Amino acid sequence: xxxxxxxxxxxxxxxxxxxxxxxxxxxxxxxxxxxxxxxxxxxxxxxxxxxxxxxxxxxxxxxxxxxxxxxxxxxxxxxxxxxxxxxxxxxxxxxxxxxxxxxxxxxxxxxxxxxxxxxxxxxxxxxxxxxxxxxxxxxxxxxxxxxxxxxxxxxxxxxxxxxxxxxxxxxxxxxxxxxxxxxxxxxxxxxxxxxxxxxxxxxxxxxxxxxxxxxxxxxxxxxxxxxxxxxxxxxxxxxxxxxxxxxxxxxxxxxxxxxxxxxxxxxxxxxxxxxxxxxxxxxxxxxxxxxxxxxxxxxxxxxxxxxxxx
Amino acid sequence: xxxxxxxxxxxxxxxxxxxxxxxxxxxxxxxxxxxxxxxxxxxxxxxxxxxxxxxxxxxxxxxxxxxxxxxxxxxxxxxxxxxxxxxxxxxxxxxxxxxxxxxxxxxxxxxxxxxxxxxxxxxxxxxxxxxxxxxxxxxxxxxxxxxxxxxxxxxxxxxxxxxxxxxxxxxxxxxxxxxxxxxxxxxxxxxxxxxxxxxxxxxxxxxxxxxxxxxxxxxxxxxxxxxxxxxxxxxxxxxxxxxxxxxxxxxxxxxxxxxxxxxxx
Numbered sequence: 001x002x003x004x005x006x007x008x009x010x011x012x013x014x015x016x017x018x019x020x021x022x023x024x025x026x027x028x029x030x031x032x033x034x035x036x037x038x039x040x041x042x043x044x045x046x047x048x049x050x051x052x053x054x055x056x057x058x059x060x061x062x063x064x065x066x067x068x069x070x071x072x073x074x075x076x077x078x079x080x081x082x083x084x085x086x087x088x089x090x091x092x093x094x095x096x097x098x099x100x101x102x103x104x105x106x107x108x109x110x111x112x113x114x115x116x117x118x119x120x121x122x123x124x125x126x127x128x129x130x131x132x133x134x135x136x137x138x139x140x141x142x143x144x145x146x147x148x149x150x151x152x153x154x155x156x157x158x159x160x161x162x163x164x165x166x167x168x169x170x171x172x173x174x175x176x177x178x179x180x181x182x183x184x185x186x187x188x189x190x191x192x193x194x195x196x197x198x199x200x201x202x203x204x205x206x207x208x209x210x211x212x213x214x215x216x217x218x219x220x221x222x223x224x225x226x227x228x229x230x231x232x233x234x235x236x237x238x239x240x241x242x243x244x245x246x247x248x249x250x251x252x253x254x255x256x257x258x259x260x261x262x263x264x265x266x267x268x269x270x271x272x273x274x275x276x277x278x279x280x281x282x283x284x285x286x287x288x289x290x291x292x293x294x295x296x297x298x299x300x301x302x303x304x305x306x307x308x309x310x
Numbered sequence: 311x312x313x314x315x316x317x318x319x320x321x322x323x324x325x326x327x328x329x330x331x332x333x334x335x336x337x338x339x340x341x342x343x344x345x346x347x348x349x350x351x352x353x354x355x356x357x358x359x360x361x362x363x364x365x366x367x368x369x370x371x372x373x374x375x376x377x378x379x380x381x382x383x384x385x386x387x388x389x390x391x392x393x394x395x396x397x398x399x400x401x402x403x404x405x406x407x408x409x410x411x412x413x414x415x416x417x418x419x420x421x422x423x424x425x426x427x428x429x430x431x432x433x434x435x436x437x438x439x440x441x442x443x444x445x446x447x448x449x450x451x452x453x454x455x456x457x458x459x460x461x462x463x464x465x466x467x468x469x470x471x472x473x474x475x476x477x478x479x480x481x482x483x484x485x486x487x488x489x490x491x492x493x494x495x496x497x498x499x500x501x502x503x504x505x506x507x508x509x510x511x512x513x514x515x516x517x518x519x520x521x522x523x524x525x526x527x528x529x530x531x532x533x534x535x536x537x538x539x540x541x542x543x544x545x546x547x548x549x550x551x552x553x554x555x556x557x558x559x560x561x562x563x564x565x566x567x568x569x570x571x572x573x574x575x
Contacts (some may be wrong), residue, residue: 050407053566076409084400090324102316103408111316147404 003028004155004187005049010058012044013303021211023058027189029169030203032180033047033219034191037302041211043083043189046157052081063154076104077154081144083160083191091136093128094119097146104151111150123172137164139172149180156180162197174201193268197292199223207298209305215297222297225290229263231255232273233286241282248276313410317418319567325388337384337430339439341375345438354443365445366521369454372442373515376435377457378508382488384427385466386552390484392419392470393477393562412562416474417510420466428462446520453518457511464507464547467554474561499533509535513543 003026012020020041022306031062036042046072047053049062051071062074077168088096092259094115101111119128122142127135161177162170178201182185196218205222215222221243234241238260245252245260250272251261262269270287277284348371396402396415405411432455439451472487473480496508503509517540520575536543 047566052403052406073410075407075411078407080403080407082400082403082407084403088320088401088404089399090327091320095320099316099320100404100408103313103405103411103414105313105409107312108316 007060013056025262031188031200033202033205036208081148100147101150223291244280313414321422338433341434341438353501357562368442375567377461381461382433388423389466389469390473422468431458471554474558
């Protein structure tokens with residue numbers, strides 16, 4: 001798989017402060033969660049990708065274009081939704097999106113047509129004709145999202161797209177992000193502190209801490225438990241089912257009254273579990289492979305980086 | 311071009327608010343009110359000046375009031391805060407992440423500043439000259455309007471450059487620079503004043519209006535204005551404008567500010 005983003009030995013200093021330290025990173029298609037504590041260097045990394053800041057040393061490319069010499073080409077193919085709240089005073093929502101489109105080289109009418117299309121996709125109705133000063137947090141978030149995607153970019157960089165949203169709006173926003181990737185094939189970098197969001201939509205995760213990339217891995221690999229087991233939830237008392245599993249040679253333990261835990265990888269033991277369930281007419285409500293928590297993984301990586309630095 | 315038109319229209323719309331329109335009227339009214347008061351209250355009958363000399367006096371006065379002060383003030387209000395406004399509103403990053411967004415932003419804002427200031431000044435001149443005792447009213451009006459446009463282009467570029475170099479205190483630096491260089495140094499009888507916009511505008515004025523015989527002596531205004539051709543003066547203004555704009559573009563490309571807080575790094 002060709003990486004969309006490739007950074008080699010990249011360093012960025014702000015005076016005596018090293019914001020990025022020998023970063024080596026490859027990001028492929030799909031949705032990648034960019035995680036890190038505050039001040040880890042995520043924002044600087046994004047600015048380097050967009051060509052907004054120059055690197056002190058190192059090489060890099062985004063969508064095959066050098067970050068040093070082809071920032072114009074990168075910007076025309078990348079959509080960026082910054083975290084900062086932004087008003088374009090005196091403009092309505094649709095005008096803001098149209099201006100963003102025209103600045104990305106779209107002709108006026110095409111920018112307006114795309115603007116309406118994108119605002120429809122973002123679920124913004126007649127309020128698109130209101131001045132942006134009157135918008136709520138959720139509407140401003142939608143508007144920023146629309147401005148980022150109006151020119152149909154190949155790569156989207158979203159900085160905290162769900163912060164400040166209520167649970168329903170958050171879910172809708174994550175759905176939109178997911179649709180852009182699954183249906184329209186957009187590569188997305190999701191920079192966030194909300195780890196459940198990452199778990200819901202991301203395919204891979206990159207963790208940055210103290211200016212270094214500490215971990216890059218597919219999400220499912222990251223969440224795979226070091227001691228894999230399967231938890232089987234039943235609608236009734238599980239002791240008879242436990243005995244049947246043990247009689248089939250599976251080592252298992254009761255977990256509460258109506259659940260059983262079976263060590264092993266789900267793909268390996270599932271067919272035996274279903275066979276036993278069928279033979280003893282047990283009704284399985286849920287069969288869940290154990291997972292590491294993303295929070296745990298994140299905290300471990302950050303703690304390790306802190307102890308390595310100290 | 312499409313991007314430039316978008317920015318120009320967007321900035322023009324942003325500048326046509328009631329507050330900004332009020333300031334536009336103030337800038338336009340400034341030379342009119344002063345000229346009207348001068349015409350009304352100054353007594354020239356005992357001065358012994360000929361009508362063309364009185365007309366010359368009024369021409370110089372309107373030149374200082376309109377293309378100089380009013381136009382300078384107009385572009386100061388619009389061109390100086392170019393970067394600061396966008397950083398304050400966090401809209402800078404939206405523009406910076408578009409292809410050539412910063413270039414179009416600067417050019418768009420520059421043209422809006424020129425439009426805003428020169429239109430106010432031209433309106434002021436068109437009302438002030440008929441009210442005054444200027445001798446050749448139409449010719450003088452045309453000359454002063456031309457000077458207003460030249461002044462707006464040159465000063466907008468100057469203030470945009472200062473605004474991009476010192477965005478945090480743009481207004482202060484602009485006022486200090488104007489006072490020290492364009493008002494004081496430009497009047498200083500030395501060769502160094504030839505580097506100022508004011509000197510070039512005055513030289514253009516000397517080229518474009520008729521000067522009464524008794525004032526038309528090289529030794530009288532050799533340090534105040536140049537007797538070189540108008541084309542040469544225009545070339546000088548063009549060169550100064552190009553230098554100021556180039557420094558502005560280079561400044562936003564080289565500097566790495568993206569938000570108000572980060573720009574302090």
